[in-house]
Amino acid sequence: MLHASLSPRQPPPVEDPFWTQGAEALLARLGATPAGLAEAEAARRLTTLGRNAVADPVPAAIALKVLRRLAEPLVAILLVAALVSGLTGDWPGFGIILGIVGVSVALDVVQEHRAEQAAARLRDSVAVRATARRDGQARPVPVESLVPGDVVELAAGALVPADGILLVGEGAQANEALLTGEPYPAPKRPGPCAGTNPAEAGNALFAGTALVAGSAVMLVVATGHATRLGGVAAALAARRPATAFERGLRGLGLLILRLTAFLVLFVLLAHLAFHRPALESFLFAVALAVGLTPELLPMVTTVTLSRGALRMARKQVVVKRLAAIHDLGAMDVLCTDKTGTLTEARIALADAGSPEVLRMAALNAGLAGGLPTPLDAAILAAQPVPAGWRALAEVPFGFERRRSSVLVEGDGQRRLVVKGAPEAVLAACTRAEGHDFDRAALLAEAEARGAEGLRLLGVAVRAVPEEESVTGPEAERDLAFLGFCAFLDPPKASAGRAVARLAALGIRTKIVSGDAAPVVRHLVQALGLPAQGMLTGEEIARMDDHALAARVEQVDLYARVSPDQKRRILLALKARGHTVGFIGDGINDAPAIHAADAGISVQEATEVARAAADLILLAPDLGVLAEGVEEGRRTYANVMKYVRMGTSSNFGNMLSMAVASLAIPFLPLLPAQILLNNLLYDVSELGIPFDAVDEADLATPHGWDMRQVLRFTLVMGPLSSAFDLATFALLFWGFGAGAEEFRTAWFVESMATQVLVIFLIRTAGPAWRATPPHPALVATSLGALAVALALALGPLAPVLGFAPLPGGMLAALLALVVLYLAAAERLKRVAVA
Numbered sequence: 001m002l003h004a005s006l007s008p009r010q011p012p013p014v015e016d017p018f019w020t021q022g023a024e025a026l027l028a029r030l031g032a033t034p035a036g037l038a039e040a041e042a043a044r045r046l047t048t049l050g051r052n053a054v055a056d057p058v059p060a061a062i063a064l065k066v067l068r069r070l071a072e073p074l075v076a077i078l079l080v081a082a083l084v085s086g087l088t089g090d091w092p093g094f095g096i097i098l099g100i101v102g103v104s105v106a107l108d109v110v111q112e113h114r115a116e117q118a119a120a121r122l123r124d125s126v127a128v129r130a131t132a133r134r135d136g137q138a139r140p141v142p143v144e145s146l147v148p149g150d151v152v153e154l155a156a157g158a159l160v161p162a163d164g165i166l167l168v169g170e171g172a173q174a175n176e177a178l179l180t181g182e183p184y185p186a187p188k189r190p191g192p193c194a195g196t197n198p199a200e201a202g203n204a205l206f207a208g209t210a211l212v213a214g215s216a217v218m219l220v221v222a223t224g225h226a227t228r229l230g231g232v233a234a235a236l237a238a239r240r241p242a243t244a245f246e247r248g249l250r251g252l253g254l255l256i257l258r259l260t261a262f263l264v265l266f267v268l269l270a271h272l273a274f275h276r277p278a279l280e281s282f283l284f285a286v287a288l289a290v291g292l293t294p295e296l297l298p299m300v301t302t303v304t305l306s307r308g309a310l311r312m313a314r315k316q317v318v319v320k321r322l323a324a325i326h327d328l329g330a331m332d333v334l335c336t337d338k339t340g341t342l343t344e345a346r347i348a349l350a351d352a353g354s355p356e357v358l359r360m361a362a363l364n365a366g367l368a369g370g371l372p373t374p375l376d377a378a379i380l381a382a383q384p385v386p387a388g389w390r391a392l393a394e395v396p397f398g399f400e401r402r403r404s405s406v407l408v409e410g411d412g413q414r415r416l417v418v419k420g421a422p423e424a425v426l427a428a429c430t431r432a433e434g435h436d437f438d439r440a441a442l443l444a445e446a447e448a449r450g451a452e453g454l455r456l457l458g459v460a461v462r463a464v465p466e467e468e469s470v471t472g473p474e475a476e477r478d479l480a481f482l483g484f485c486a487f488l489d490p491p492k493a494s495a496g497r498a499v500a501r502l503a504a505l506g507i508r509t510k511i512v513s514g515d516a517a518p519v520v521r522h523l524v525q526a527l528g529l530p531a532q533g534m535l536t537g538e539e540i541a542r543m544d545d546h547a548l549a550a551r552v553e554q555v556d557l558y559a560r561v562s563p564d565q566k567r568r569i570l571l572a573l574k575a576r577g578h579t580v581g582f583i584g585d586g587i588n589d590a591p592a593i594h595a596a597d598a599g600i601s602v603q604e605a606t607e608v609a610r611a612a613a614d615l616i617l618l619a620p621d622l623g624v625l626a627e628g629v630e631e632g633r634r635t636y637a638n639v640m641k642y643v644r645m646g647t648s649s650n651f652g653n654m655l656s657m658a659v660a661s662l663a664i665p666f667l668p669l670l671p672a673q674i675l676l677n678n679l680l681y682d683v684s685e686l687g688i689p690f691d692a693v694d695e696a697d698l699a700t701p702h703g704w705d706m707r708q709v710l711r712f713t714l715v716m717g718p719l720s721s722a723f724d725l726a727t728f729a730l731l732f733w734g735f736g737a738g739a740e741e742f743r744t745a746w747f748v749e750s751m752a753t754q755v756l757v758i759f760l761i762r763t764a765g766p767a768w769r770a771t772p773p774h775p776a777l778v779a780t781s782l783g784a785l786a787v788a789l790a791l792a793l794g795p796l797a798p799v800l801g802f803a804p805l806p807g808g809m810l811a812a813l814l815a816l817v818v819l820y821l822a823a824a825e826r827l828k829r830v831a832v833a
C-alpha cells in the first residue's frame with residue numbers, strides 16, 4: 001500500500017524511533033518480558049514516570065480557581081476600591097466590599113468545583129480500560145495507569161492506549177487518521193523495521209489510533225506526554241469546536257461586557273464633568289459594572305449542566321462532554337445504526353443451505369484472528385471449526401470491501417475461504433460449485449430473502465496452489481460460489497415505541513446501516529416505523545456532498561453505507577442546519593459518532609465507538625435516549641431562565657440607576673449598597689439549576705436563539721427601566737426623600753422586583769398555571785429577599801447607610817412592585833413568544 005507516502009499531513013519524526021530497535025532490544029531496555037510487569041513494578045514506574053494521559057482532566061484545584069477569580073479585572077478593581085476606602089478611613093466601606101467579594105468568590109468557586117467533581121466521577125465510570133498483563137495475568141487496568149514496559153492485549157475495535165511495538169499481531173490493521181490524516185487502515189505486523197519515520201513504522205502502534213481489524217499484543221514504550229499524540233496533536237485532538245449554545249452564551253457575555261464598559265465610562269466621565277467627588281464616582285461606576293456583569297453565568301452553566309449530567313446518569317445516560325447535554329436537547333434528527341439499537345442483536349443462524357457451506361463459513365469465522373463478530377459467533381454456535389484445519393494467512397474484514405478471507409489448509413487441501421455481503425462475494429466469483437453460476441439469479445435470491453428480514457452472508461472458495469502466497473484483497477478472485485448463510489436478528493419490540501416517543505419530542509429518526517436495503521426495509525415494516533425514501537452506499541458514492549445534502553432531508557433510510565459514508569450523511573444533515581445525533585456501537589460508526597453534534601454510543605460498544613462518543617447509554621435502548629433528551633432540554637430551559645433574569649430586571653435596574661445618578665444631586669445607591677444588592681441577587685438565583693421545567697419546554701428541540709434573547713431584552717428591559725424611573729420620580733419629587741431614605745426605598749424596590757420576577761419568567765404561560773417552582777428556588781429567592789429587607793429595614797440599617805422609611809412610602813413601594821409584576825406577567829407573553 002502506498003498510503004504512507006501519500007499522507008497529506010505527515011508529522012515530523014519523533015526523537016525516538018523506538019520501533020527500529022527490535023523487540024528484544026526494547027524488552028531489555030524497558031526491563032520487561034512478554035509476560036508483562038509485576039503489579040508492584042508497574043506502580044513504582046507510575047509514580048516516577050507519571051500518568052498515561054495527555055490532557056489534564058483533573059479539575060483545577062480550588063486555590064487556583066480562587067486566585068484566578070481574584071485576578072479578574074472587576075474583582076481586582078473592587079479590591080483596589082476596598083483598599084482606597086480603607087486608606088481614606090471609610091472602614092465600613094472597606095469591610096463591606098471585602099466581605100462581598102469574599103462571599104461571592106466563595107459561592108462561585110465552591111459550587112462550580114463540586115459540580116465539576118461530580119461530573120468527572122461520572123465520566124470516569126465509563127472510561128476505557130486496557131487489558132494489560134500484570135503479575136502474569138491479563139487483567140483490565142485503567143488506561144491512565146499504563147507504564148512503559150507494560151504488555152497490552154488489543155482486539156479489533158480497541159483504542160491504542162500508548163505508543164509501543166507489536167510483539168504479536170494477527171491480521172492487525174490500525175486506523176491512524178488522527179495522527180497522519182490517512183483514512184485507510186495501515187497493516188501492522190511484528191518484526192524489524194528500518195524506517196525512522198513513524199508513518200513507515202509497520203510494527204508500531206501509536207496512542208490515540210484504533211485497531212480496526214485483527215488482534216495484537218503490544219509492548220508499551222512511551223506513555224502520556226511522551227507519546228506522539230502527546231507531542232503532536234494533544235490540543236488539536238482534544239479540542240472540539242464550541243456548540244452553538246456555548247457560542248451564543250459567550251457572545252451574549254461579550255455584548256453585556258461591552259455595554260458595561262461603555263456605560264461605566266460614560267457615568268464616570270459625566271460625574272466628573274458635574275464635579276462630583278472623584279473617589280465616590282469611581283466606586284459607584286465600579287459597583288455598577290459589578291452589578292451588570294453576568295459574573296455568575298459560567299458557574300450557573302456548569303452547575304446546571306453537571307446537575308443535568310447527574311440526573312441523566314440516574315436515567316442510564318452517562319455524559320462524557322458536558323456541553324453535549326445542550327446538543328442533545330437541541331437535536332432534531334437522530335441517525336441510528338441498526339443492529340443492537342433497533343434489533344435485539346441476538347443474531348442466530350437460520351439456515352446455511354448445505355453442510356458444506358456451513359463448514360466453510362465456520363473455517364472462515366473460527367480461524368480468522370481477532371475477535372469474532374456477532375455474525376461469526378452465530379456461525380460458530382451452529383458449527384464448531386472442523387478439526388484438522390489451520391489458517392495460513394488472512395485478509396481481515398474491511399467495511400469498504402465487506403468480505404473477509406482466510407487461507408486454510410486441511411484434508412490435504414489448501415483453499416481460500418471467503419465470506420461477506422452477498423454482492424461483495426458474488427462480485428469476486430466466476431463460477432459456482434456444483435451448479436451453474438447465474439450471478440443475477442443469486443443476487444435476486446439474496447434480495448428476496450433479505451426482504452423476509454434475513455441477513456445474508458455469501459460463502460465462496462478457491463483452491464490456492466502451494467506457490468501462491470496470500471497477502472492482500474487481490475487474492476479474492478476467480479472464486480467458486482458455495483451458497484448463503486442466513487441469519488435472524490429479531491426486531492426489538494421496544495424500538496417502535498422509542499422511535500414514536502422521539503417523534504413526539506420533535507426528533508426524526510433515520511436509519512444508517514451497513515446492511516442490505518431489503519433487510520432494512522423489512523425491519524422498518526416490522527417495527528411500524530414512519531420512514532420514507534432509501535439511499536444505498538452505491539448511490540451515495542456517486543453524489544458529491546452538495547447533491548447528498550439535497551437528498552438527506554427527504555430520505556430516512558440508508559443501506560450498505562461504508563463508515564465514511566455514514567459520516568458524510570451526518571455532515572450533510574448538519575449542513576442543512578439540523579442538530580444531529582448519531583448512535584452506534586461499531587468500529588464503522590466511530591467516524592459518524594465523532595462528527596455528530598451529539599455522538600452517542602452504548603456501554604457494550606467497541607472502545608473506538610465509546611471513545612468517540614459524547615454520551616454513553618448504559619442500557620442499549622432508544623427509550624433511555626428519550627429521557628436524556630428531556631433532561632437536556634430541562635437544562636437548557638434553566639440556563640435560559642438565568643439569561644432572561646440577567647437581561648431583564650437586573651440590566652434595567654443598573655441602567656436606570658446610571659441615568660438617575662446624573663439627574664439627582666446624590667448617588668441613588670452607595671457603591672457598597674450596589675454590591676450588596678448584587679450579591680443578594682446572585683444568591684437568589686442559586687436555586688435556578690434545580691428548578692422544574694414546563695412540559696412545553698420539553699416538547700420541542702431548542703437551540704440557542706439570539707433573536708429570542710434580544711426580543712426578550714428589548715421588551716422586558718425598558719419595562720423595568722420605566723418602573724424604576726417612576727420610582728425615582730415618586731421618591732424624589734413626590735415624597736421629597738432625602739439621600740438615605742431614597743437609597744433605602746430604592747434598595748428595597750429594586751431587590752423585590754428583580755428577585756420576584758423569576759417566578760414569572762420561569763414560564764412562558766400564565767405563572768399560576770406553570771409547574772410549581774422547586775423548593776430550592778423558592779428558598780433562595782425568598783430567602784435573599786428576606787435578608788435584603790432585614791438589612792435595609794432592621795437594626796443593622798444605619799451601618800449600611802440605610803434609614804427607616806415612613807409607612808406611606810412603604811405602601812407606595814409595595815404598590816409599585818405589584819404593578820411591575822402585573823405588567824411583567826402581561827408583557828412576557830410578547831417577549832417569550
Ligand SMILES: Nc1ncnc2c1ncn2[C@@H]1O[C@H](COP(=O)(O)OP(=O)(O)OP(=O)(O)O)[C@@H](O)[C@H]1O
Nearest residue numbers: 337338339373402403404419420421513514515586
Ligand atoms: N465478520 C464478517 N465477515 C464477513 N462479512 C461481514 C462480517 N461482518 C459484517 N459483514 C458484512 O458487512 C456488512 C456490514 O457490516 P455491519 O452489518 O456490521 O454494518 P453496520 O452498519 O454496523 O450494520 P448495522 O446497521 O446492522 O449495525 C454486513 O451486512 C455483512 O454483509
Ligand SMILES: [Mg+2]
Nearest residue numbers: 337338339586
Ligand atoms: Mg453495527
